[in-house]
Amino acid sequence: MSDRYGYERNHGICGDLIYEEKNILDTAVNFIESNLHNDIGLRDVANHAGYSYFHMTRVFTAVLGESxxxxxxxxxxxxxxxxxxxxxxxxxxxxxxxxxxxxxxxxxxxxxxxxxxxxxxxxxGLNLVVKTKRKLEQEHISHITQNISVTPQIIETEDIVIAGIRGTTTLYNNSLPKLWSQYMKMCRIHNMNTIGYSICESHNASYLENDDVRFSVMIGSPIEAFSTVPKSFEKKTLSKGKYAVFTHTGSLQNLVLSYDYIYGVWAMSSKFQLDNRESHEIYDGQVREYTDADNYVLIYIPIK
Missing domain, CATH: 1.10.10.60 (Homeodomain-like)
Known part of the structure; x- marks a missing residue:
């Protein structure tokens, strides 16, 4: 059984799709250890692991708690x-x-x-050990048990054309609330009340010297939602493919905790391999406030 998004309801399908896991973190850490006295940084580690700066930063920060x-x-x-x-x-x-x-x-x-x-x-004559693995804080435990589906659904989608607006943000300095506010204002002007997409355009990511990553984000809706697409809106095709889909409920301020779980826990133990296609979010219904406890979000993580 599938719902309006093609979201598979059969919880048993996850066990039917098995992939050989490549441990990105082990690969990255081994490379760092082998080149500890060389001039290396995020760019080199990401290239060696075969992942984008965006994915490398997500996984590393989620697991080890630092850049x-x-x-x-x-x-x-x-x-x-x-x-x-x-x-x-x-x-x-x-x-x-x-x-x-x-x-x-x-x-x-x-x-x-x-x-x-x-x-x-x-x-x-001191000899201290530097701890780099952060403690799992109570807020993470509470979030995992109450605000995110720990086992994703696996689905395949076709190409989807999105119309909307584009902005930029970084992993550590989130400017998306302003972009969402701008988009929602434009929707009200054009009498729109539709499903919202937020697409992380990680292929446009740029590496910053402080180990942060700047990337563009497209916020919009499927093209069929418009009777006439506003001239100020841009269009983008969201590539078809396979996704692990998680649900997030509650304040959008806590989305980072959901991503910490996805990249720091699920991705490290899953038999699925992450793909470098763009991840995105679908907002079911109108997002009234960024901090609204009733917000409901589907997080699409691309897998191979």
Whole structure:
């Protein structure tokens, strides 16, 4: 049985579709460890793992609770801390080996993590472990049990032509509420009351130096929803393919928690392999307020 979106109701179909899992996180971490003393960043890690910057950042942040750059920096500083204790290298040499251009820059970064200078650390003979895996907070547990379907439905869609407006945002600085407000205002002007799509155009993503990723987003509705498409609207074809579909309920401010679960828990244990096609969201009914507890969203994650 399927509903109006082609959303399969048969919960048994997930077990019939099995794919060989490629552990993106293991691949990324192994690459980092093998190149810890080389000049690498998110771009290099993503290219090696065969994923887009967008997917790489999503998975890495969801699982480890920090960006690729932050993780690399902490690993280098931890290795530097071992050199301070177990070698007689000069601090400036350890700094350069760790990718820092000066002992001053190295000292500032080291103190930020270990709360003492490299000199004091070596003198005291300390040996600390930098924790990079964040604790699963209560808000995540509550969200998983109440606001997201932990087992997705697997569906296949045909091409869908969307008409709407486009804007830009980043993973860590969400500007979508303003874009949604603009779109809803335009819908009211044209007497529209229809299903809303939000398409993450990750193929247009650009890497930022702070390990954030900027990408464009298309917000709109299926072309058949319009009697006449407003001239100010752009058109886009949402590619057909296979998707894992999750439901999110409640405030849209907590969508990030749903994505944390999808990329940080489900994707790491699922037998399905992520695809680099664009993910999107479908909003069932009109979104009245960004924080409305009755919001209902379908999250489409592309898989192979």
């Amino acid at each position: 690729v750059g932050s993780y690399i920096n902490k690993r280098r500083l931890y290795e530097a801390s071992r050199s301070l204790i177990y070698s007689k290298q000069k601090i400036i040499d350890i700094a350069i080996d760790s990718g820092f251009e000066s002992s001053e820059a190295f000292s500032r970064a080291f103190k930020n993590i270990f709360h003492v200078s490299p000199t004091v650390y070596r003198k005291n």
